[in-house]
Amino acid sequence: MSARGHTGSRRGPAGAALGAALVLACSEPDGAPEAEAGPVAADSTSVTSTDASPDSTGDADDGSTGVAPDTSSTGVPDDPPPPEPWVWDLPPGFPEPYVPADNPMSAAKVELGRHLFYDTRLSADGTYACATCHRQELAFTDGLPRAEGVTGELHPRGSMSLVNIAYASSLAWANPTSIDLEEQAKGPMFGTDPVELGLVDEADLLARIADDPTYDELFAAAFPDDADPRSLDSVTKAIASFERTIIAGRAPFDRWFFEGDESAISAAAKRGWDLFNFPGECTYCHFNFAWSDSTYFADLPERPLAFHNTGLYNLDGAGAYPPGNEGLMRYSGDPADMGRFKSPSLRNITETAPYMHDGSIDTLEGVLEHYARGGRASTPLADIRMRRFELDAVMVADFMAFFASLSDDGVLTDPTLSDPWTQP
Numbered sequence: 001m002s003a004r005g006h007t008g009s010r011r012g013p014a015g016a017a018l019g020a021a022l023v024l025a026c027s028e029p030d031g032a033p034e035a036e037a038g039p040v041a042a043d044s045t046s047v048t049s050t051d052a053s054p055d056s057t058g059d060a061d062d063g064s065t066g067v068a069p070d071t072s073s074t075g076v077p078d079d080p081p082p083p084e085p086w087v088w089d090l091p092p093g094f095p096e097p098y099v100p101a102d103n104p105m106s107a108a109k110v111e112l113g114r115h116l117f118y119d120t121r122l123s124a125d126g127t128y129a130c131a132t133c134h135r136q137e138l139a140f141t142d143g144l145p146r147a148e149g150v151t152g153e154l155h156p157r158g159s160m161s162l163v164n165i166a167y168a169s170s171l172a173w174a175n176p177t178s179i180d181l182e183e184q185a186k187g188p189m190f191g192t193d194p195v196e197l198g199l200v201d202e203a204d205l206l207a208r209i210a211d212d213p214t215y216d217e218l219f220a221a222a223f224p225d226d227a228d229p230r231s232l233d234s235v236t237k238a239i240a241s242f243e244r245t246i247i248a249g250r251a252p253f254d255r256w257f258f259e260g261d262e263s264a265i266s267a268a269a270k271r272g273w274d275l276f277n278f279p280g281e282c283t284y285c286h287f288n289f290a291w292s293d294s295t296y297f298a299d300l301p302e303r304p305l306a307f308h309n310t311g312l313y314n315l316d317g318a319g320a321y322p323p324g325n326e327g328l329m330r331y332s333g334d335p336a337d338m339g340r341f342k343s344p345s346l347r348n349i350t351e352t353a354p355y356m357h358d359g360s361i362d363t364l365e366g367v368l369e370h371y372a373r374g375g376r377a378s379t380p381l382a383d384i385r386m387r388r389f390e391l392d393a394v395m396v397a398d399f400m401a402f403f404a405s406l407s408d409d410g411v412l413t414d415p416t417l418s419d420p421w422t423q424p
């Protein structure tokens with residue numbers, strides 16, 4: 001692999017380890033308080049999966065995520081074969097995602113989860129699904145500044161991309177207690193502040209899909225050891241399994257960076273990557289294979305929880321953010337945590353406008369101006385790396401070419417991630 005990012009000295013070793021090394025190197029330089037479980041030491045990790053599962057060239061992405069094929073040659077009908085072992089189809093440089101021990105991956109579970117994710121019956125008036133706010137063609141966002149629930153209630157924050165969500169060390173814009181996709185799914189289903197899907201409870205949820213025989217087959221295949229598999233627990237496990245397959249890492253940038261294809265991205269995009277390193281200093285918070293320092297995966301001994309104030313607001317001279325969007329402070333109660341949010345992934349960032357937790361910046365050019373000013377609001381709480389830098393039109397164009405190179409178009413159109421009710 002050839003050298004990259006000549007102006008950026010903060011790059012780790014080349015290749016797959018680079019991503020992890022950088023995420024782990026992203027600690028506060030000045031002793032400023034970091035979220036409780038701070039980044040773990042770089043030398044204690046390995047991104048090379050030593051898991052006993054087969055190599056990463058499998059079929060999760062190729063349309064074969066249906067029920068595991070019958071490989072039985074005995075023909076004995078009441079002795080079903082064990083399900084096929086799950087094989088990740090991971091892009092080069094990607095470590096194996098963390099999967100909770102009580103919810104192992106299976107093709108049948110992923111398929112059930114996909115049906116549930118796209119099922120509008122799972123909402124108060126039958127018009128909303130997870131996919132309403134997490135649209136595949138928009139990298140699983142919704143294009144709105146702030147999400148709108150089934151009753152029209154406005155969420156304080158914007159829908160987040162679910163691309164590479166399997167690798168998120170915490171979920172939502174600033175919630176250090178939400179680390180579990182299975183648990184998270186209950187939030188939009190039953191939440192009342194704000195209402196998202198507007199379901200009442202488990203019985204309400206199950207009643208809405210009770211009469212559909214498609215689900216009899218899907219639940220039975222997904223939970224073959226369970227005599228009565230229709231439950232909230234199965235629903236959330238299946239949705240989480242589906243979400244873990246939303247993986248993107250085959251963008252032009254990856255072909256250049258991880259595979260050494262010099263022609264994969266333009267000279268402008270390469271200059272943009274240099275600017276991203278310096279003077280942008282963006283890599284501190286936004287670089288590794290998942291483009292966020294809130295990244296976790298199998299084999300990492302600790303879950304890094306990182307939240308930063310990027311200087312979007314200072315309403316009272318002391319750094320106040322708008323009520324309801326105080327960031328990490330809502331959980332910690334610590335005034336120093338005002339306005340601290342998770343660094344969102346920049347994967348497929350050209351598809352996910354508008355930007356920031358409240359959608360308050362319309363364009364990527366606007367985001368660049370915000371950073372070049374060291375944060376659009378001058379606030380004492382801004383992260384120390386929010387430093388001003390000169391930004392001219394050529395630099396903006398280079399940054400934009402770099403951003404575009406991060407888009408993996410496959411994830412926007414992959415049929416195994418699309419609506420199974422309209423495109424089986």
Ligand code: HEC
Pocket residue numbers: 117128129130131132133134147148149150155157158159160161162165168170171172173174181184185186188189195196197239243
């Ligand atoms: C009304 C729109 C809406 C619906 C419906 C919705 N979401 Fe979300 N989703 C959001 C918003 C807004 C956030 C950010 C939440 C926050 O920061 O408080 C989010 C965040 C997430 C996250 C965390 C993403 C990250 O990067 O940390 C996951 C996972 C997620 N949603 C999954 C789901 C699932 C599964 C469903 C269906 C059961 C669903 N969502 C339904 C709007 C929605």
Ligand code: HEC
Pocket residue numbers: 276280281282283284285286307308309310312339340341342343344345346349352354355356357358364367368371372383385386
């Ligand atoms: C100190 C850590 C940090 C640094 C440095 C940083 N970011 Fe961010 N970035 C964040 C956080 C945190 C957010 C979300 C802030 C919010 O919504 O309040 C964010 C949001 C973004 C977004 C919007 C993403 C979305 O989905 O809405 C983009 C684009 C972005 N950053 C690009 C950059 C670029 C380009 C640079 C360098 C010029 C940079 N960032 C430097 C932490 C950082």
